[in-house]
Amino acid sequence: MMHFGPSKLITILLVVLLGVLFSVPNVVPYEQRYQLNDAGEYEAQGVWRYIPSSSVNLGLDLQGGSHIVFQVNMAEVRDQQLEALRSDVEQALRVDGRRIYRSVAVIGDEVVAMTVQAEDRDTALQRMQDLSEPVDQQPGAFSIDQTLEVVSGGADEPNVVRARITDEQYAAIESRTVQQSIEVIRRRLDGMGTTDPTIVRQGDSRVLVQVPGADDPRAIIELVGASASMSFHLVDETIDPGIDGQARVPPGRAVFPVASSDGGGFVVVHSRATLTGDNLANASVTTHPNYVGPVVGFRLDTQGSLVFGELTQQNRGRRFAIVLDGEVISSPRINEPILSGSGVIGGGYTYESATNLVILLNAGALPASLTPVEQRNVTPSLGADQIESGRLAVMIGFGLVIVFMVAAYGILGLFSTLALLVNVVLILGGLSGLGATLTLPGIAGIILTIGMAVDANVLIYERIREESRKPNSKPAKSIETGYQRALAAILDANITTLIAAGVLFMLGAGPVRGFAVTLGIGIITSVFTAFVFSRLLAVVWLRATKPQKLPV
Amino acid sequence: MSFALVKFLPCGTTIPFIRNRMVALGVSIFLMIGSLAAFGVMGINFGIDFRGGVQADVETALPVEDIRAVADSLGLGESKIQASVAAAGERRSVLVTMPLQEGEGLEGEEAQNQAVLDLRAGLEAGIEDAQILGTATVGGAVSGELVVKGVTAIVVALFFMLIYIWFRFEWQYSVGAIVALTHDVIATIGFFSITQMTFDLATVAAILTIVGYSMNDTVVVYDRIRENLRSYKKLSVEEVLNLSINDTLSRTILTSVTTLLALLALYLIGGATLQGFSAAMIWGVLIGTYSSIFVAAPLLLFTNVNRSTEEDVDVVKF
Numbered sequence: 001m002m003h004f005g006p007s008k009l010i011t012i013l014l015v016v017l018l019g020v021l022f023s024v025p026n027v028v029p030y031e032q033r034y035q036l037n038d039a040g041e042y043e044a045q046g047v048w049r050y051i052p053s054s055s056v057n058l059g060l061d062l063q064g065g066s067h068i069v070f071q072v073n074m075a076e077v078r079d080q081q082l083e084a085l086r087s088d089v090e091q092a093l094r095v096d097g098r099r100i101y102r103s104v105a106v107i108g109d110e111v112v113a114m115t116v117q118a119e120d121r122d123t124a125l126q127r128m129q130d131l132s133e134p135v136d137q138q139p140g141a142f143s144i145d146q147t148l149e150v151v152s153g154g155a156d157e158p159n160v161v162r163a164r165i166t167d168e169q170y171a172a173i174e175s176r177t178v179q180q181s182i183e184v185i186r187r188r189l190d191g192m193g194t195t196d197p198t199i200v201r202q203g204d205s206r207v208l209v210q211v212p213g214a215d216d217p218r219a220i221i222e223l224v225g226a227s228a229s230m231s232f233h234l235v236d237e238t239i240d241p242g243i244d245g246q247a248r249v250p251p252g253r254a255v256f257p258v259a260s261s262d263g264g265g266f267v268v269v270h271s272r273a274t275l276t277g278d279n280l281a282n283a284s285v286t287t288h289p290n291y292v293g294p295v296v297g298f299r300l301d302t303q304g305s306l307v308f309g310e311l312t313q314q315n316r317g318r319r320f321a322i323v324l325d326g327e328v329i330s331s332p333r334i335n336e337p338i339l340s341g342s343g344v345i346g347g348g349y350t351y352e353s354a355t356n357l358v359i360l361l362n363a364g365a366l367p368a369s370l371t372p373v374e375q376r377n378v379t380p381s382l383g384a385d386q387i388e389s390g391r392l393a394v395m396i397g398f399g400l401v402i403v404f405m406v407a408a409y410g411i412l413g414l415f416s417t418l419a420l421l422v423n424v425v426l427i428l429g430g431l432s433g434l435g436a437t438l439t440l441p442g443i444a445g446i447i448l449t450i451g452m453a454v455d456a457n458v459l460i461y462e463r464i465r466e467e468s469r470k471p472n473s474k475p476a477k478s479i480e481t482g483y484q485r486a487l488a489a490i491l492d493a494n495i496t497t498l499i500a501a502g503v504l505f506m507l508g509a510g511p512v513r514g515f516a517v518t519l520g521i522g523i524i525t526s527v528f529t530a531f532v533f534s535r536l537l538a539v540v541w542l543r544a545t546k547p548q549k550l551p552v
Numbered sequence: 553m554s555f556a557l558v559k560f561l562p563c564g565t566t567i568p569f570i571r572n573r574m575v576a577l578g579v580s581i582f583l584m585i586g587s588l589a590a591f592g593v594m595g596i597n598f599g600i601d602f603r604g605g606v607q608a609d610v611e612t613a614l615p616v617e618d619i620r621a622v623a624d625s626l627g628l629g630e631s632k633i634q635a636s637v638a639a640a641g642e643r644r645s646v647l648v649t650m651p652l653q654e655g656e657g658l659e660g661e662e663a664q665n666q667a668v669l670d671l672r673a674g675l676e677a678g679i680e681d682a683q684i685l686g687t688a689t690v691g692g693a694v695s696g697e698l699v700v701k702g703v704t705a706i707v708v709a710l711f712f713m714l715i716y717i718w719f720r721f722e723w724q725y726s727v728g729a730i731v732a733l734t735h736d737v738i739a740t741i742g743f744f745s746i747t748q749m750t751f752d753l754a755t756v757a758a759i760l761t762i763v764g765y766s767m768n769d770t771v772v773v774y775d776r777i778r779e780n781l782r783s784y785k786k787l788s789v790e791e792v793l794n795l796s797i798n799d800t801l802s803r804t805i806l807t808s809v810t811t812l813l814a815l816l817a818l819y820l821i822g823g824a825t826l827q828g829f830s831a832a833m834i835w836g837v838l839i840g841t842y843s844s845i846f847v848a849a850p851l852l853l854f855t856n857v858n859r860s861t862e863e864d865v866d867v868v869k870f
Binding site: 217376377381390392440443444450459492494497501504512515516 | 609645658661662664665668669684685686687688689690691693694697701704705708709712713716717720753754756757760761763764765767768769771772775776799800802803806807809810811812813814815816817818820821826829830833
């Protein structure tokens with residue numbers, strides 16, 4: 001038990017060395033570890049290329065930033081899906097070009113089809129069932145779930161067929177919608193030039209966005225929350241939209257408000273969009289001789305260019321409207337055919353608003369609208385204050401524990417504080433190496449670990465004390481027995497705390513998770529340092545001094 | 553080491569803990585009833601994590617009453633002001649909390665988002681030296697889920713610990729440990745009712761850590777009880793329990809003191825955000841230490857702990 005073979009010794013020293021290596025970056029300024037390379041990115045320089053160079057990730061509460069949880073509006077998506085299903089059913093219920101339905105309507109969460117004749121119902125049922133297919137899941141996953149559930153109406157409704165979108169299909173749609181939203185949000189934030197934003201799915205239909213350094217969430221909400229669905233429509237100038245936009249318009253026409261930057265008021269357009277944002281190849285901020293200030297230039301993809309060229313050729317002299325999120329942002333008159341597929345949107349933009357629009361257009365539209373349901377933001381200065389007080393609390397707590405342990409156990413107490421020091425280094429190294437995030441509660445976790453880590457040593461030393469009080473006790477024997485007999489209690493005690501940390505990690509949110517991570521790492525490292533490392537120190541000391549009596 | 557070591561406790565104490573178990577029982581019952589009564593009468597001051605609402609952390613020198621007047625005039629409901637300690641006329645951080653805004657579903661969420669804008673703008677306009685350090689909103693849907701999550705976390709943790717103790721010891725021990733832990737959780741809820749300190753997500757973390765710490769303490773005592781039951785076959789169970797508590801007493805106190813020292817540093821220096829957290833932890837360490845001595849160990853007398861050694865799990869080899 002008291003013998004440390006070379007392999008054991010090397011392993012212990014290796015663990016400590018790794019801890020030191022991984023925690024060193026935390027005390028060296030960023031600029032010394034990284035430099036700008038030719039590509040304009042930061043890369044490790046000098047010795048940092050060969051040893052771990054990343055420091056602990058600071059949570060938003062410590063470095064300042066915005067934390068926003070967006071709710072993806074699934075009700076909207078559901079309505080779209082039902083409407084699409086309705087139109088598919090209409091298509092399906094044509095036999096040789098003849099409609100066999102009297103009506104197809106969305107009622108509640110069902111699409112209800114009514115056939116003209118009762119005997120057509122079986123055909124309708126068959127055709128509607130054919131619309132159903134296996135739910136499209138992750139690639140490679142085999143699915144037995146169907147997208148639709150189609151049933152005939154009861155005895156009192158002999159010509160009715162009902163179709164429902166299954167829960168499994170909704171779940172798949174939800175996943176896809178949230179995934180697409182995350183991609184769009186990422187492109188938008190990247191366009192904004194934010195550093196390392198975190199964008200993850202939370203729960204079923206929420207997206208968590210964390211942007212370090214941003215102390216005002218308003219700009220982010222504005223950018224992330226905009227649907228940015230863009231479409232091009234021909235303007236119908238023969239109909240007066242009325243002053244308040246309430247004029248009744250014939251089918252196939254729609255009234256849209258005009259953005260105040262483009263003059264305000266209302267305009268009547270063809271409801272059918274000629275082009276949508278999907279046809280956009282790219283957008284950029286530029287200038288144009290016809291406009292004062294910056295304008296947004298756009299280029300359409302190949303197919304879009306063809307359609308746009310045709311539109312401008314056939315409708316020379318008429319106006320077309322560019323609609324963004326239900327508002328006309330520009331409605332220029334077509335003076336000549338535009339075959340190149342590029343154009344500009346002008347009118348009253350500042351450089352900032354033009355840039356924002358460019359980011360939105362380039363990132364594409366969100367599949368559903370987003371509403372913030374939780375926001376937390378902390379200014380970097382508050383974060384810095386909290387780091388400072390956290391650091392001070394760690395040092396003072398540490399100092400008090402050292403004084404106390406040395407006063408109580410003398411040389412052994414000194415070993416335990418050395419072990420504690422190694423413990424803090426290992427925690428820091430573990431956090432840096434794992435890329436875990438340190439939050440304010442995380443710092444509290446470290447302080448708590450400092451207090452509790454000595455528990456293992458106290459358990460051991462109390463046992464050693466007991467042993468050394470027995471008649472004829474030898475120091476080496478007492479120490480060995482003390483370590484041996486304390487092990488079960490140490491393991492039991494720490495495993496139960498580890499269970500608490502594990503549960504916190506799995507069920508906790510945000511900063512609580514950070515606390516769980518430091519607590520968990522701290523428990524594991526403290527068992528190592530208290531039981532293995534401090535024992536090594538004790539053995540070395542025993543061999544070196546060969547004491548006759550233990551100073552406990 | 554040339555200086556004399558501080559002996560915090562005389563070695564081999566023989567304090568009759570178990571004989572006075574009825575006194576401890578009385579104290580615990582009083583504590584439980586008191587805590588539940590306080591919870592029933594005063595309730596708990598839930599933070600926006602659990603109740604939803606809007607919050608701004610503003611740095612200003614303005615007195616609390618004036619800040620309240622500004623916040624209440626915004627039409628967002630009645631404000632709650634929490635200022636960190638500072639000399640009069642000095643700038644300090646003040647938490648201004650507004651209640652959850654009304655509205656169904658997404659409408660309510662939109663109202664919340666508007667409210668945080670209004671609060672920020674209102675404070676900046678109404679308080680001359682205001683500097684907004686941070687803002688937060690938690691909507692109705694999220695706060696409801698956080699409550700469920702918090703309670704689930706505590707229950708799940710208790711359950712797994714119970715299983716672990718059962719596995720490592722015997723069922724009598726796991727019953728004793730769970731009763732002691734429940735005792736600690738209820739006493740902590742009472743503590744939050746009486747002090748009216750804000751109860752938020754970090755507090756749930758604190759409670760779980762208290763549970764972990766108390767379990768730690770209990771396991772150490774139990775471990776010694778199990779060992780002594782095997783070693784001292786001639787002593788009565790009551791005597792063994794008392795001996796085990798005394799055996800581990802000096803360790804129990806030493807560990808509590810080091811942990812309390814660290815937490816005290818956190819409480820005094822950690823700033824407003826961590827004050828509630830560390831206060832809960834300090835209380836938890838005290839109550840956890842008490843419960844492992846006065847609740848967990850005596851309970852083994854009531855549950856008729858098994859003395860046979862057939863299920864003995866032997867010393868773990870390292």
